[in-house]
Amino acid sequence: MTTANDALHAPSHDHAHEEHHVSFVQRWFYATNHKDIGTLYLWFAFSMFITGGIMALCIRAELFQPGLQFWQPDFFNQLTTLHGVIMVFGAIMPAFTGLANWMLPLMIGAPDMAFARMNNWSFWLLPPAAALLMISFFVPGGAAAGGWTLYPPLSIQAGMGMDLAIFAIHLLGLSSIMGSINIVTTVLNIRAPGMTMLKMPLFGWTMLITAYLLIAVAPVLAGAVTMLLTDRHFDTHFFKAVGGGDPVLFQHIFWFFGHPEVYIMALPAFGIVSQIIPTFARKPLFGYVSMVYATCSIAILSFMVWGHHMFAVGMPASTQLFFMFLTMLIAVPTGVKVFNWIATMWQGSMTFETPMLFSIGFVCLFTVGGFSGLILAIAPVDTQMQDTYYVVAHFHYVLVAGALFSLFGATYYWLPKWTGYMYHEGRGQFHFWWSMIWFNVTFFPMHFLGLAGMPRRIPDYNMQFTDFNAMATVGAFCFGLGQIFFLFNVIHTIRGGVGKAPASPWEGANTLEWEVASPAPHHTWETPPSLEIVEKGLKAQGLLGDHHE
């Protein structure tokens, strides 16, 4: 078995030879290798991130000062809608799936994902979906303009841009479901010998639970938008009040999907920082088992709290209380996680390389987002805050400082493994501090705007909101500029960076992916890692023998 491992460190002539015969088109368009597909996913997600980001900047430009400067209100609504849809379904979710594709097989000692061809298919559904969304700007009536939640009656009355959005969501959902089936099967069936479920890296756990969540809720969203589609064109009346339907029903179905979706975008982030923090604190993750249980509890609770998005639609007080208390209950497992991350850092030999900075930034800012979430969970407060900028501030703290920062951290952490080169540390740290500062300049004032009553999804506003809006716009443009720098950073690393990376560039990293050479060869773990290697890593992670299964 050791020989198999040695073979991974030395470039394999067989594989190198085999790759020579593969053309660019064959390698990338017919890709079945989990690393290639992971790379495709990550580049796709980044391009969507830039696309959605440009829309965000268009929104912020309009909001720089009161009055209408650049866009008509209808186009402004199209921008907010597509910004949301693209960031959620096109950027964050595919980025996590890409990471899972790249890293999961390496981390659990599998040769590839369970269904390599389906993997190719689930990726190639994404570009057509993105194309449908982009084309929708140019059809009569423009793109969908009812907000990313697509509430009827707006979404029933909208033009054909909404149909394109619905088809795009179908494709994106199908892609997510296939990707999730792949992840679940890979994690459950092809782990290395000796790696039992409770010895698996936490990233594996969070991706597994996320995949289950997606399999459970993505079809529900597909159902909801299908009902929208038939209401629009086939004379059904699910949500049309004229025919006896109820628009509020759409909100129930949508948020039954939508709330778990929030955790679909948060749990993988939890997994990533749970890998990074122990590495740079040089200590095993504190409370591994409680982390696993906390992840499961969050997932289960996420199915029971959708009503907190709908406090303002008119709900019996008892139902409001039910949703309010259950929502607050989610803070408990989330608190367990934050506690464990801090306890992992406690008395560790910490160093502050870029991935660690992004992870600590994640913990701090995600906690702020969590607290504003707790405030919004209180039904009477939520009634006041409904659809104000406070909500916008809250979910951007969760999704930008949460999901996005963890993705940046993951990129810097695994970039040496992907490219075989080290990134420029100073530039990485500059990217972190730049993002950290301008993120807060952008989104922190939105709390004040919301508390003062500024509504979201509005292109014009009262004079009193001018200063904080101007501040947020300046922040947003600087934050956006920083991401170009990130792209430059990554390309610089791909082209050689600051030198070759060793198999394990991080002193405290003990998971299996660091056992293979950098860059990871095209084929890894074709022979599963030996028990010896697995146990060595598990011992270093404090996972051997000191907890029950």
Place this chain on the structure above:
Amino acid sequence: MQSTLQQANRKLAIRMMVIACMMFGFGYVMVPFYDAFCQVLGIDRANSDFANTSAAVIRVEFDTNVDDGLAATLEALDPVLAAKPGGLLKARFRLVNKSDQPLKVRAVPSYAPARSAGLLQKLECFCFDALTLAPNEQRDVTVVLLVANELPAELGAATLSYTLHPELAPS
């Protein structure tokens, strides 16, 4: 060995696909479930009766008061009703005699705004006659209103208030 793994993978994938299909169906099952849920709990939801946008809908609220010192209660069982022009409206009230003595009472109606009296015409009302309640008797009574065919567009809501007075013996 390889084929066993492949079989296990396939089995798991099929199970996941079945779950996904069932969850797609679950979205549709929520439709009748939601209807039933709202009906059982009496949750006020969008009603197709209100969808006739060509006719103004009037909201009628029922208010109740009891004279000081009168040992009785009057409660509107349907405090808010929506009425269509030309339609009939039936509202229920609950009268309770809280004393151990027989009680003779009369309910006196009043409208706000006052002109709605002409638009909501009483066809039948418990206020037409004095009522005698046995000791501790609880009685449900009704009022039936005929809504005028032509309602002024600006009249969105009307309140019909009843005040319960003791019926004085004719002098």
